[in-house]
Amino acid sequence: MNTGLKITAFAAAVAATFGTAYGVGKAVDPVTDKAPAARHGGHGGDRPEGEQAHGGEEGAAHAGHGKHEERGAAVPGGLQISERGYTLDLRTSRLTAGREQKLRFAVVKDATGREVTAYRAQHGKELHLVVASRDLTTYRHLHPVRAADGTWSTEVKLPEAGGYRVFADFRPEGAKEGLTLGADLAVAGDSRPRKLPAHSTTATVDGYDVTLKGELRTGAGGALTLNVAKDGEPVTDLQPYLGAYGHLVALRSGDLAYLHVHPNGGPGDGRTAAGPGVSFTAAAPSPGAYRLFLDFKHDGKVRTAAFTVHAKGADRAGADTGTAPGTSDGHRH
Incomplete structure (x- = not known):
């Protein structure tokens, strides 16, 4: 094979290899916040505002705005940045510990690429925002203000540096269910993660x-x-x-x-x-x-x-499989 043919054959092989890798990459879900969405349990469908979940006044409240179905098992929300055609666009990705600063974000409709500007109020607010540190020692439940262009903002002061998670809990106007989307937030400073506080009632x-x-x-x-x-x-x-x-x-x-x-x-x-x-x-x-x-x-x-x-959970025989507080149950999330 002459040199020209060798180069051509090599280029074709490289193209085929990368083409195959690209195909595999598209077929396998990435382990990121942008994993494809599954069915979302939401805020209870089209219940009138103020009605309790699972049957109104006589029903017990539901456990989770963000629950959806994945492979037949119920999974909570807040683990994905995009779901059911909506994306949480966190426009402030970094703050500084100990300073009051403005946190900005928007909810974008994937089909149009535009910010959502119409919401159905739930519990008196169009959107509920929760910010929690990864070590679960800092927690904020905030109610940001929405501008006419769909951008949300709120002042927040986070005491410790480290990784945080931002949760947006909302229901777009016209949507059958509510959503809870999550995104990571970095807080700069001297980071000293703490242990999860001990079990306490x-x-x-x-x-x-x-x-x-x-x-x-x-x-x-x-x-x-x-x-x-x-x-x-x-x-x-x-x-x-x-x-x-x-x-x-x-x-x-x-x-x-x-x-x-x-x-x-x-x-x-x-x-x-x-x-x-x-x-x-x-x-x-x-x-x-x-x-x-x-x-x-x-x-x-x-x-x-x-x-x-x-x-605590129960095995198939109905026995308690939970462990005593403060001990390890061997389960990793």
């Missing part, structure tokens, strides 16, 4: 003691009740916050899978007391460690109580 914040009763479980889930007390006395005059006496977000340790759990009942339904207990029904997507964040309002101020719990 009590939390103290601003002089309030909050006690958790019940267990987080997989499968059908279970009941959780959080009782609020101040100076040793039960609080019986909790104030409505975003249409409820409490909001609970659960984040799975490791990958920060997101569960937004609504309370059972609410103000004005004729059967739900304003404390001391706020009850929820929640199902964990897997056994393991979770961090729970309860927002409640009293004396005109919203406070957040945080807990670390270990979700």
Whole structure:
């Protein structure tokens, strides 16, 4: 074979090799936030605003705006940056620890490449934004402001450097279901990640003691009740916050899978007391460690109580497969 033919043959072989690699790359889903979307469980379809999930007043609240179906198993939301034709465009990708700065982002409709400007309000807001550190020691529940062009912004001050996850919880106008999309945020500074706080069923914040009763479980889930007390006395005059006496977000340790759990009942339904207990029904997507964040309002101020719990599962025989708090269950996320 002469030199010209050899070069031509080599070029063809290289092209074939890279062509094959490209085909494989297109066929295999990348392990990134932009993994293709699966079915999303959303905020409960076309339920009227204010109606409780799973059957209105008589139903328990659903466990997660971001739940979708993947290979037959329920998976929480917040793990993908794009889903069902929408993408979270985080336009502020880096902040500095200890400084109040503006966080900007938009929700883009993939089919048009344009920012979404019409939303259906849920719990009094068009969009709920949660920012949490990867070590789950810092948590913020924010309500940004949307400009006419669809760009959202909010002031935020994050105390520690390191990796964070931003969750946007929303429902575009005309969409059948809600979405929870997530994106990574870097906070510059001296990063000193901390261990996940130890398992605890009590939390103290601003002089309030909050006690958790019940267990987080997989499968059908279970009941959780959080009782609020101040100076040793039960609080019986909790104030409505975003249409409820409490909001609970659960984040799975490791990958920060997101569960937004609504309370059972609410103000004005004729059967739900304003404390001391706020009850929820929640199902964990897997056994393991979770961090729970309860927002409640009293004396005109919203406070957040945080807990670390270990979700338990059941084997086929129905036996408890959870492990004692503080021990390893061998499950990695």
